[in-house]
Amino acid sequence: MPPANYPLDNVLEARSRLGESTLWDAEQNLLYWVDIYNHRVHKFDPTSGQDQFFEVGDVVGPIALAGPSQLIIGQRDRIAFLNTQDGKLTPILTIEADKPDNRFNDGKCDPQGRFWFGSISQDPKQASLYRYDPDGSLQVMETGLTISNGLGWSPDETTFYLTDSAEQKIYAYRFDAAIGSIQDRRVLIDLSDEGAEPDGMAMDAEGCIWTAMWNGWCVIRFDPDGKEMMRVKMPVQCPTCCTFGGQDLTELYITTASVGLSQQEIEQGFYAGDLFRLQTDVVGMPSYHFGQSS
Template identity: 60%
Template sequence: MTVQIVFDARARLGECPLWNVDRQQLFWVDAYNHRVHQFDPATGQDRFFDVGDIVSAIAIVDRDRLLLALRDRLAYLNVESGEVTAFYQFNFPYPNTRCNDGKCDAQGRFWIGTVSETAKQAELYRYDPDGSIRVMETELTISNGLGWSPDRSTFYLTDSAPHKIYAYDFNAETGTIQNRRTLIDLSSEAVEPDGLSIDTQGNIWTALWNGWCVACFDAAGKELDRINLPVQRPTSVTFGGSNLSDLYITSASVGLSQKEIQQGFNAGDLFRLSTNAQGIPSHALSSAIIE
């Protein structure tokens, strides 16, 4: 497996890569620079939209629109016009809280976690086709990478602060989760699991913040591999390309000292890893939600 730098973005906080099958393009965000990027691997060109606020997660709405998770709002972005239309305002129970990683499930429900400055004050929310928001998990600190097993029986959720990835029993019909257990525990290391993606074999690929690598675990939580990267802080991963076998990796430069940036000069860049795995296509927001 070989790692390529596909765009020298120098992002502050690259996050949430999302492969759009219809366009054969990768969307991703630079959260602190308020940018949603659109990368075309066929041309190597990247353009961005300034959405005017911290943007932490995106999801597909339709060919021309994305769902955005901003600091404390949900919004639509039209990628043809650049217009941003906010439609939901969160009222978080704790101060100094903002949206973080998010993703749609196969039923088109949008799951979005938060990050808090105080331990155990973050939560996980579910935005449903009827327009309602439900709290699905509490007492998190940095709600991060999330995903579902290929058979949709298991839900995965990362809390980066305790260095753990949890597994839950998942009911696809009702969208409920229960029986939380620690699947992957990296608390003995300085690395933090961040964004993740699931392949068709049920393996979990996760970026390891401060780990200089991406790790792959099987569905039982056994580590299968670590692939070294030229940056200290990879942030998230997704499968893309015509066969969904290319793993795209975002990274961050935020918080690094000048010495650390010199050691990892490509901090904040966008990477691609050719793998022998195949990803699962990203799910879109339910058409019942879309206004």
Template identity: 65%
Template sequence: MGQYPLHNVLEARARLGEGPMWDSTRKLLYWVDIYNHRVHQFNPATGENDFFDVGDVVGAIATAGKDKLIMLLRHHLAFLNTQTGEVTPILEIEGNLPDNRLNDGKYDPQGRFWFGSMCSLEKPQASLYCYETDGSLHVMETGLTISNGLGWSPDRKTFYLTDSPQQKIYAYDFNSVTGNITNRRIFVDLTHESFYPDGLTIDSEGHIWSAMWGGWCVIRFNPRGEEILRIKLPVQLPTSCAFGGDDLRTLYITTASVGLSQAEIDKSFYSGDLFALQTDVTGLPAYNFSELK
């Protein structure tokens, strides 16, 4: 498998582009610009990109029924009406931890919404949560720094979770029926590298594609955690990736420009833009909500 051709499909110049999510019903790619408080919807068929200003930092989004998204604000789980732009808070989370904010999230195979928080590096007090279909919230993991890139293997037996500052991707045994995770182990250890694993997605062959913050690349790992492909990018700060398109063979990659010096931007001119590449593998369709309250 060789290097895939890469295309800059949207010159967004986002501060912190993140959380790409393909809506197979509407044929749109949703993504966020965290610090600009925007939820974007990109139409690859027309090249048009619209956005909603949600009035707060926004870490992740997912579909939640017709004309509705569920999203992570700084300290709230909330709904966004994609017809009116109205934001409706659901739950306050970690409001007692002002240095924390909510970060990345996805649905599991049973329609539960999993998401994590991030904290200051001096205090590893971020957590991983599961919002159940009955509206209850459960803490699934603690002692994290930046709960990031999460996903499930095609056979639904393994759950993956990234802790970016620790430069590790963890694997857990996953019980799809109960939602329990056990037997945490290190899946990928990047402590020998100068960059950090960020958001991830998983293809139908069970390979993990992880965006490398500071690494100018996306890396594909096999189910044993071995690097098998490195996709080089023209930007320093890739943040996340997701498969989309009619055949789920297009890998969309979000990027960031936040914190870069002018000299770094000169070297990484397209920082914050949205990229896409056609692959010869199929991604997994995004799991859907299940009667979220």
């Protein structure tokens, strides 16, 4: 279990199929997250414990804050705005329509307010990473991926991190914040000996990476050089994504999944699909808004 000073709580018995894309709204003190295969974007209030959701009509993956009562979201082959008061969807762009087996998976905004999101492919190396800018332009940032997953930026905004779950690797790139470019990819973390896959990630203010481990029963914290610092055991097999929240950004919210598990595996990890919160002693990086520089 977690260190004694890191209590882990099950804050919502969601029983989601594929919980993902945790996103903290510091202005409203709310947590957004998605259930990909149930086509829902959830809004969780930690103070009251109430959770509501919006049906979006298709798979939903990456989400980011995009102004008052609005998110930007990625679905199977498009991005759209979602009104978080009435659930209205406003389509923006259709992408990868020629790849019907692909879908968009994970993403977030960078500190300059640009939306980065990647796809997942059934065939190896057919997925990509994109950047959608507030001026309406779309850039292809990386190709040759299979499961584009957890991403983030170092606190000094000089390094960009990207996970390819199928490769069991987390890459680091040199990041130019002014123009939003990435270069000089290198393998920072190789988890090919784990028997589990790195999934969603969160960054803390010390420049460390927190990675949810699909099929790994844990979340791992790595230092900026890629060295494992701590492994937090989870009571479920498939942690999927994490983000820092709470008023001081010291609470790590973690989504999990139940999809694909056998009855025996569900019995072993009874709380599969639930939402968890880990109280840490480190401060996380905030969630950035589309169209707004930090």
